[in-house]
Amino acid sequence: MITLKIPEAAIVRLSMYSRFLGKKCKVDKNTISSEEIAKGVGVNSAQVRKDLAYFGEFGIRGVGYNVTSLYKQILNILNLHVDWDIALVGYGHLGRALTSYKGFRERGFIFSHIFDNDPQKVGTKVNGIEVLPVERLEEVIGKNRMPIGIIATPPDVAGEIANSFVNAGVQSILNFAPIALNVRSNIEIRNVDLTVNLEVLTFNSVLQMTNDVRKVGIN
Amino acid sequence: MITLKIPEAAIVRLSMYSRFLGKKCKVDKNTISSEEIAKGVGVNSAQVRKDLAYFGEFGIRGVGYNVTSLYKQILNILNLHVDWDIALVGYGHLGRALTSYKGFRERGFIFSHIFDNDPQKVGTKVNGIEVLPVERLEEVIGKNRMPIGIIATPPDVAGEIANSFVNAGVQSILNFAPIALNVRSNIEIRNVDLTVNLEVLTFNSVLQMTNDVRKVGIN
Numbered sequence: 001m002i003t004l005k006i007p008e009a010a011i012v013r014l015s016m017y018s019r020f021l022g023k024k025c026k027v028d029k030n031t032i033s034s035e036e037i038a039k040g041v042g043v044n045s046a047q048v049r050k051d052l053a054y055f056g057e058f059g060i061r062g063v064g065y066n067v068t069s070l071y072k073q074i075l076n077i078l079n080l081h082v083d084w085d086i087a088l089v090g091y092g093h094l095g096r097a098l099t100s101y102k103g104f105r106e107r108g109f110i111f112s113h114i115f116d117n118d119p120q121k122v123g124t125k126v127n128g129i130e131v132l133p134v135e136r137l138e139e140v141i142g143k144n145r146m147p148i149g150i151i152a153t154p155p156d157v158a159g160e161i162a163n164s165f166v167n168a169g170v171q172s173i174l175n176f177a178p179i180a181l182n183v184r185s186n187i188e189i190r191n192v193d194l195t196v197n198l199e200v201l202t203f204n205s206v207l208q209m210t211n212d213v214r215k216v217g218i219n
Numbered sequence: 220m221i222t223l224k225i226p227e228a229a230i231v232r233l234s235m236y237s238r239f240l241g242k243k244c245k246v247d248k249n250t251i252s253s254e255e256i257a258k259g260v261g262v263n264s265a266q267v268r269k270d271l272a273y274f275g276e277f278g279i280r281g282v283g284y285n286v287t288s289l290y291k292q293i294l295n296i297l298n299l300h301v302d303w304d305i306a307l308v309g310y311g312h313l314g315r316a317l318t319s320y321k322g323f324r325e326r327g328f329i330f331s332h333i334f335d336n337d338p339q340k341v342g343t344k345v346n347g348i349e350v351l352p353v354e355r356l357e358e359v360i361g362k363n364r365m366p367i368g369i370i371a372t373p374p375d376v377a378g379e380i381a382n383s384f385v386n387a388g389v390q391s392i393l394n395f396a397p398i399a400l401n402v403r404s405n406i407e408i409r410n411v412d413l414t415v416n417l418e419v420l421t422f423n424s425v426l427q428m429t430n431d432v433r434k435v436g437i438n
Contacts, residue, residue: 008419015418016399042399079421086417093316100312103397103414148420172420178322180235180261188423192416195322197409198305199234200227201367201391202298204407 010051014074016041017048019107021071033064080108087113087141087170089161090152091121091131094176098152099126109148113140117157134161141168148172155179162189229270233293235260236267238326240290252283299327306332306360306389308380309371310340310350313395317371318345328367332359353380360387367391374398381408 020040024032034052038045052058052070055077059065075081086104088095088111098104099111114126117134124131132140141149141164149165151158151173158177163184165173172188175181181189239259243251253271257264271277271289274296278284294300305323307314307330317323318330333345336353343350351359360368360383368384370377370392377396382403384392391407394400400408 011419011422012415015412015415019397020399040399042401077422078418080418084417084421093312093319097312097316098413101397101413103412104417107414107418109414109417148417172423174416174420178238178320180239180259182261188420190416190420192413193234193322194317194320194411195326195328196231196234197393197411198303198323198328198367199297199299199326200230201393201407201409202303203230203296204391 006054010054011078013041013043013047013051015078017051018071018074018078018080021067021074022106024067025071029067031064032067032070034059037065083108083110084148085110085112085144085146086148086150087115087137087146087165088150088152089115089134089137089165090154090176091116091118091126092152094152098150113144113146134164137161137164138168141165141170146170148174151175151177151181153177159183225273229273230297232260232262232266232270234297236270237290237293237297237299240286240293241325243286244290248286250283251286251289253278256284302327302329303367304329304331304363304365305367305369306334306356306365306384307369307371308334308353308356308384309373309395310335310337310345311371313371317369332363332365353383356380356383357387360384360389365389367393370394370396370400372396378402 017037020037021032034045034048038048058070058073072081086109088098091099091114095114095116099114104111111127111129114129114131115134115137116122116131121131122133146168147170149170149172151161153161155177158175158179159181162173162175162181166183166185166187170187173181173190175189175191176194178193178195180191183189236256239256240251253264253267257267277289277292291300305328307317310333314333314335318333323330330346330348333348333350334353334356335341335350340350341352365387366389368389368391370380372380374396377394377398378400381392381394381400385402385404385406389406392400392409394408394410395413397412397414399410402408
């Protein structure tokens with residue numbers, strides 16, 4: 001067994017490369033250089049080559065990469081050659097933003113179950129999916145082994161929902177509620193705090209003004 | 220001048236620590252250990268000490284940290300001891316989710332200008348702020364030196380909005396549109412792609428199933 005630590009930032013960039021390559025496929029382009037990918041995504045070309053090298057050799061020296069083939073290979077690496085079912089809890093503003101965000105469907109993420117505790121929302125349909133009461137989460141999700149659960153609820157109920165997801169056998173959780181979740185399970189939880197990104201900006205922006213050279217970077 | 224490279228993940232964690240400490244302040248707790256902070260946030264205590272050490276000595280060995288004082292010092296580090304005005308472009312589902320997300324106001328982020336190109340939205344009020352047409356962005360923002368612009372528009376217009384922000388003197392941009400922005404300026408742009416977080420999950424979750432030990436981590 002090989003232990004290989006891949007920086008999260010490399011996966012984030014692979015995700016960006018594949019989105020860029022997906023567009024290039026549509027314009028019928030055959031080959032592309034690491035420089036062109038780098039320019040399209042806003043990184044340097046050595047970074048592109050290094051990120052791809054974690055997973056194998058994809059290009060031909062002096063020729064570049066076959067666009068369609070590299071696109072498909074990155075989708076394979078990210079496991080996006082298949083569709084992923086998502087169970088969403090919380091159909092407020094954020095839940096609506098997520099279900100109407102075209103990027104998800106384009107990448108093969110499908111909201112197949114939506115839950116809310118508001119009687120006015122329960123029973124309504126979202127892209128053909130009926131919003132179900134939160135009480136039914138474990139029963140419904142437990143039957144359909146779901147890979148991903150998204151929490152888009154207020155923070156006070158997020159922990160409870162996470163536990164229900166775990167009980168129902170959900171394999172990983174993306175949490176948008178501004179609270180760190182600790183569940184008694186080793187399933188993967190990613191906390192997306194919308195304010196954190198702003199706080200990295202405020203940290204950096206004052207440094208810029210004061211000419212301080214401390215600066216944050218993803219390495 | 221000292222060059223000190225601080226990992227972005229450390230800033231993200233500081234942001235989490237301060238939110239946790241903010242809650243502890245409210246329950247009238249005086250001192251706290253790095254272990255307690257670590258447990259509350261879901262990291263290990265050595266990490267807490269290391270992150271804080273980038274910025275100075277805050278605790279007393281054997282006693283711990285003063286909760287209120289550490290909370291305020293972290294807010295200072297993140298430059299959150301002052302309020303930050305935000306100009307938002309795009310008042311669709313995501314824009315609504317952002318303006319109604321209580322976490323922003325709690326951390327001192329205030330949506331002071333909102334723009335949209337939908338005539339049905341222009342002129343309506345959001346928390347007392349009138350939604351203005353996008354054409355007026357440069358004129359209005361140019362007069363009020365804005366530190367932060369948020370883009371919550373479809374990807375096809377995001378580049379144009381970013382350029383308008385730059386022309387209007389905005390200092391940093393948080394971009395939620397799923398497209399990498401390249402503007403002719405050295406202002407800071409953070410791209411928040413809501414699907415990227417899911418793709419790190421899909422990458423990791425198949426590894427878990429196959430017992431592959433490659434795994435992504437923020438270092």
